[in-house]
Amino acid sequence: MIVQNPHIQLFVNYLRFEKRYSPHTVTAYATDLEQLYAFLASQFDSPAITAVTSGMIRSWMAELKGDNQTAKSINRKISALKSYFKFLQKQGLVTQSPLTTIVTPKVNKRLPAFVQQQEMETLFNADRFEDSWKGRTDRLVLLLFYHTGMRVSELVNLKQEQLDAHYSQLKVLGKGNKERIIPVSAALVKELQQYMADKPGKLPGVTQLFVNARGKPLYARYVYSVVQAKLSEITTLQKKSPHVLRHTFATHLMNNGADLNAVKELLGHASLAATQVYTHNTIEKLKEVFRKAHPKA
Structure with missing residues (x-):
């Protein structure tokens, strides 16, 4: 898949060719990241990746919760962001991750549904x-x-x-x-x-x-x-x-x-x-x- 943001595209290539993630997982990660960038563009005038703060991430999480996103869905997006910023650190594109102080929402555990x-x-x-x-x-x-x-x-x-x-x-x-x-x-x-x-x-x-x-x-x-x-x-x-x-x-x-x-x-x-x-x-x-x-x- 091709995305507009060069950093996301670099990450997508890493997931596809090095981590060998499934196309479904790669698409999910890319979609989550594009949603974050769209939020940063609308609320914070598209800051450089090195200027993204934990406060900005929390604001995005608050918006997701306001849109009735489930805790499980928000946690998945945060997991994608953690992997993304960890990758950017390895590439030398950022010095630290804004996710280190982010606390993920608590998910109510449900028993897996199964057929008798x-x-x-x-x-x-x-x-x-x-x-x-x-x-x-x-x-x-x-x-x-x-x-x-x-x-x-x-x-x-x-x-x-x-x-x-x-x-x-x-x-x-x-x-x-x-x-x-x-x-x-x-x-x-x-x-x-x-x-x-x-x-x-x-x-x-x-x-x-x-x-x-x-x-x-x-x-x-x-x-x-x-x-x-x-x-x-x-x-x-x-x-x-x-x-x-x-x-x-x-x-x-x-x-x-x-x-x-x-x-x-x-x-x-x-x-x-x-x-x-x-x-x-x-x-x-x-x-x-x-x-x-x-x-x-």
């Missing part, structure tokens, strides 16, 4: 998917999300050669270009092999595992729409997205006794703290069992 196990079993009934290449693809996409917990970007970019049929596993390229191994069932491996053998068109240069009826790779927006449509058939959850299936994968593992560190590795989390949120769902399930089963509950 029985509802997931209902989802994969054969009659829920049309008898066509589209139906076959949609079913396998949903199945892979639930069996692996992978992210949207990981799924749409999944290559055929990343399936290791001999060892029943997938090599997934995650955030920061980090590779992880996810085991899959023999039955799913067989379905994926047959799917690849039957792929229509087989356009030259297309190595993605999932393709549409014309042999072209799937794109993220299509995957989102399929997941939303299918989850709407089986659950009343307000949020229906691929990430909900990622939460479902992790929660079902934890509820069935999986080790927290193992779930961390399967999800590709950088730290255990990100995975620990799923223990809360496990505790809630235990409380429910206690309330139903214990005579004194």
Whole structure:
């Protein structure tokens, strides 16, 4: 992507080519930075980057809060700014970051939304998917999300050669270009092999595992729409997205006794703290069992 501000463009190139961030993440960072620069232009007459102060940043945060931006959204923008100014310091373009004294808003922790196990079993009934290449693809996409917990970007970019049929596993390229191994069932491996053998068109240069009826790779927006449509058939959850299936994968593992560190590795989390949120769902399930089963509950 090309942006007008040379400093932002320099940072964008760094995120793309050195950090190997996904296009979605790079766009989000660039958008946040452009919003800050637009605010600085309107309120402070476009100060030089070396003249940006913590007070200016706080004023921007106040405006964001006034626009009903959530604490989570504001924190994400502040995180982008911290990375940006840290990069500018390394480049010698600023001597210090105005973010050092910025305190981010407190975010109320919410338990990850997930689909119940029985509802997931209902989802994969054969009659829920049309008898066509589209139906076959949609079913396998949903199945892979639930069996692996992978992210949207990981799924749409999944290559055929990343399936290791001999060892029943997938090599997934995650955030920061980090590779992880996810085991899959023999039955799913067989379905994926047959799917690849039957792929229509087989356009030259297309190595993605999932393709549409014309042999072209799937794109993220299509995957989102399929997941939303299918989850709407089986659950009343307000949020229906691929990430909900990622939460479902992790929660079902934890509820069935999986080790927290193992779930961390399967999800590709950088730290255990990100995975620990799923223990809360496990505790809630235990409380429910206690309330139903214990005579004194």
